[in-house]
Amino acid sequence: MDKYYVTTPIYYINDIPHVGHAYTTVSADILTRYYKQKLGNDNVLFLTGTDEHGTKVAAAAKEEGKEPKEYADSIVPKFEDAWKILNIDYDHFFRTTDIRHEKIVQEVLQKIYDKGLIEEGIYEGLYCVGCEKFLTESDLVNGKCPLHPNKKPIHQKEKNYFFKLSKYEGELIKDFESDNVNILPESRKKEILGKLKEGLKDIAISREEVSWGIPIPWDKKQTIYVWVEALFNYYTATQFLNHKQKFWPADLHLIGKDILWFHTVIWCALLKAADLPLPKTIFAHGFFSINGQKMSKSLGNVISPKELVDKFGADATRYLLESQFPFGEDGDFSIEKLIEGYNAYLANGLGNLISRVAKLCETARFVQSSNEKSGHVIVEQESFDKAMEEFRFNDALSIVWEKISKLDKYINEEKPWELLKLPEGSKKLGSIEDVLAHAVSQIQEIGILLKPFMPETSKKIIDQFEKPQIASSSPLFPRIV
Numbered sequence: 492m493d494k495y496y497v498t499t500p501i502y503y504i505n506d507i508p509h510v511g512h513a514y515t516t517v518s519a520d521i522l523t524r525y526y527k528q529k530l531g532n533d534n535v536l537f538l539t540g541t542d543e544h545g546t547k548v549a550a551a552a553k554e555e556g557k558e559p560k561e562y563a564d565s566i567v568p569k570f571e572d573a574w575k576i577l578n579i580d581y582d583h584f585f586r587t588t589d590i591r592h593e594k595i596v597q598e599v600l601q602k603i604y605d606k607g608l609i610e611e612g613i614y615e616g617l618y619c620v621g622c623e624k625f626l627t628e629s630d631l632v633n634g635k636c637p638l639h640p641n642k643k644p645i646h647q648k649e650k651n652y653f654f655k656l657s658k659y660e661g662e663l664i665k666d667f668e669s670d671n672v673n674i675l676p677e678s679r680k681k682e683i684l685g686k687l688k689e690g691l692k693d694i695a696i697s698r699e700e701v702s703w704g705i706p707i708p709w710d711k712k713q714t715i716y717v718w719v720e721a722l723f724n725y726y727t728a729t730q731f732l733n734h735k736q737k738f739w740p741a742d743l744h745l746i747g748k749d750i751l752w753f754h755t756v757i758w759c760a761l762l763k764a765a766d767l768p769l770p771k772t773i774f775a776h777g778f779f780s781i782n783g784q785k786m787s788k789s790l791g792n793v794i795s796p797k798e799l800v801d802k803f804g805a806d807a808t809r810y811l812l813e814s815q816f817p818f819g820e821d822g823d824f825s826i827e828k829l830i831e832g833y834n835a836y837l838a839n840g841l842g843n844l845i846s847r848v849a850k851l852c853e854t855a856r857f858v859q860s861s862n863e864k865s866g867h868v869i870v871e872q873e874s875f876d877k878a879m880e881e882f883r884f885n886d887a888l889s890i891v892w893e894k895i896s897k898l899d900k901y902i903n904e905e906k907p908w909e910l911l912k913l914p915e916g917s918k919k920l921g922s923i924e925d926v927l928a929h930a931v932s933q934i935q936e937i938g939i940l941l942k943p944f945m946p947e948t949s950k951k952i953i954d955q956f957e958k959p960q961i962a963s964s965s966p967l968f969p970r971i972v
């Protein structure tokens with residue numbers, strides 16, 4: 492692998508950033524930082540952004556008495572601010588209202604049209620404005636969209652352009668079964684293959700009477716269906732950003748499980764139609780519930796990234812999001828559980844170890860000899876890398892926390908403080924130096940391993956423990972009551 496390109500979904504701006512968005516974005520940031528260490532900064536690209544077209548955005552803008560673009564401009568900073576406080580180091584913040592994107596999407600769609608893969612037709616059926624999605628009979632629960640039981644789907648009959656999705660059924664089954672496009676976790680791949688084998692219908696890819704969008708290039712009265720246009724962001728960014736062409740195809744699309752169908756079947760078929768290479772991996776993570784309940788605006792239990800960062804700080808929030816349950820599965824959390832985790836693993840575990848060893852070094856006037864690090868290999872590195880590359884973030888963290896407990900145990904057994912209490916002259920200086928040298932080198936390694944997850948903490952630890960004379964400092968993670 493010589494380059495790595497990771498994307499998050501571009502978030503729809505009818506919503507403000509919540510912990511679900513943060514989960515995807517923090518995970519992408521962790522992988523970005525990991526691969527930047529491995530491949531160099533210039534060989535990694537991390538894209539996130541916002542999806543700004545469609546009926547829902549136009550309606551929300553109208554409600555606030557704003558033009559849609561003006562409304563979008565007012566929401567985008569909320570996402571940018573959330574990523575800033577979480578220390579997200581993306582390379583580009585993508586907006587679908589970027590005219591460079593609009594131009595390339597039109598070019599690609601024209602190409603697909605010219606190949607005879609898009610045809611005019613009449614769409615008649617149900618449409619959920621909440622999802623910006625056409626619904627089939629099998630999607631309905633009690634005649635309503637399962638995600639929007641309070642909004643009746645609208646009946647629509649209009650002229651649309653249809654993409655010949657059905658043509659790609661066989662090819663996509665092959666691509667997914669052979670892992671040419673690797674859909675993860677495995678259970679999600681099964682789900683998609685099962686649904687694919689039930690057969691594919693052609694899909695409408697334009698809308699009439701939706702003015703807030705990108706016009707169909709050969710019929711300006713129609714706009715490109717918001718989902719189709721949005722998916723292309725992953726590709727168009729590599730074409731209009733300087734020197735980023737080499738990054739297509741994406742190595743990883745990180746998404747939530749609710750948008751898997753669009754990102755596997757529809758996205759890959761569109762790319763095939765446009766003669767473009769397919770993404771390598773599509774990983775769908777699970778959902779959070781909060782205290783056993785689905786997170787929703789109406790229940791008032793939505794947690795914002797700011798709330799978490801205010802309480803725990805950026806690094807601890809990143810740690811807590813990734814350590815709760817395996818990436819890819821659903822999990823439940825609550826502020827109480829997060830506080831428990833924070834106190835047990837950060838305040839007591841990591842933080843306590845750091846202060847303890849720093850204090851011992853200070854009291855013993857330990858002087859670190861330099862130049863011992865060349866050619867040094869961290870014993871856990873290989874299993875840590877494997878966990879990272881297989882998206883087992885909680886396992887990667889467990890490896891680091893095992894190292895923390897092991898060092899704690901070592902210090903408890905060696906009791907360097909007792910060595911310190913021996914009367915002057917009888918002190919076994921060799922032995923206390925050895926104990927502290929080992930402890931310090933282990934802490935440096937912990938600092939290095941934590942870098943992708945907790946960049947600020949990692950830097951603090953490394954800075955503190957690389958000095959010849961190590962001084963104690965204020966606690967990294969003060970206890971929260």
Ligand SMILES: [Zn+2]
Pocket residue numbers: 619620621622623636637638639
């Ligand atoms: Zn819906």
